[in-house]
Amino acid sequence: KFLSYIARPLHECKFASYEEKVGAHNAAEEFQSRLGSPHPSFVKSMVRSHVYSCFWLGLPSRFCVAHLPEQTVEIVLEDEKGQEYEAVYIGARTGLSGGWKRFALDHKLDDGDALLFLLIEPKRFKIYVFRGAE
Template sequence: MEWRCNNCRRKKRHFFKVLIGDFSDELRLPPDFTKHIQVKEESGNASLRVCGGRTWQVELRKVDNRLVFRKGWSNFVVGNGLRTGDFLVFKHDRVLHFIVRVFDASACEKRRLPAGDTCRNAEMSNVSMSEGSLDCSSFKHSRGRVTGPQQDAWNAACSFKTKNPCFRKYFTDKTMCCRSYYLNVPSAFVRQHLAFESCMLTLFDPEGRCYPVRYLNTSESGGIVGFSSGWRKFAVENHLREGDACVFEFIKEPIGFKVHIFRGDKDGTEGER
């Protein structure tokens, strides 16, 4: 893909984006900024570097005369813990290379997440309940040992029995419930049950309501695996909160998951809030 900056003196080197709506799969560049970059082909690979951090490779594609970050953008979103309301400033450093600064709702620049901390929700998983019990009494997360009703919620999730494969999630951060557009799936579970390409799945809540979600699998390129588009709608409408625990029970017809929700403010009781 051939690119050329139309503004040799780089008078317009910056643009900003406020993250609203569903930004998990793509991000559109401002039309006025796009005018300063000449595109001779439909797509190319761009580099996004966070100040003082790592660099992500993202597809920059021309769609309806707009430039859009597409393939690889989801990795950037999850890798930097982006949330609704975050404010991103992009500096066009050179052709197809951008330096990105991320600010949260407090108007302060976000700290760079260390490796392994890109998803701030604790998790445990199992392939089959018959393979053994989980030691829930020793479960901890980044804020310390889980106690009280929240411990009850996790214990209830651990005690849940099913013949189907399942994995569990404990939400330690309210932003993972009500503001995030993405939920990662444990890699061990993916390898044994979800080792197929990205597709649409269905989540069924405790009331039997169905929610289509996109299953995103970019593991072959070292990327992320989890639920993207559709996850936030499920989380909001089921009132997921910090301290809740969920069991995701895998079903094949229709392919998707029955989600059992255990409430952290109701002594681990399953069901509606």
């Protein structure tokens, strides 16, 4: 019962190795540089609280101050296939709350995965997923 706060079956939750985390992060950064997009972007490595339980995703504060509103707003998270997810961006805390959980669960994000966030419109992120286990 003490694990009832975990949103996925326990056998699906993994603990990524250092090598898996670094590999995914490096793959995301390499893709980011090859993409050569004019849109602002950042890479974020997933930890267990992002993808299994709390579902709070803090974003890089420098990025948020430069590119996102200070207030709480609805934004769109778009995956690589064009599927859209509405989420809540909380400007005062520079992070994603409502809606992030659905994105994380639908994409079976794991500890160690790295995500490339590309701000393609003022309130729309295109997100590319790089798996820690691949």
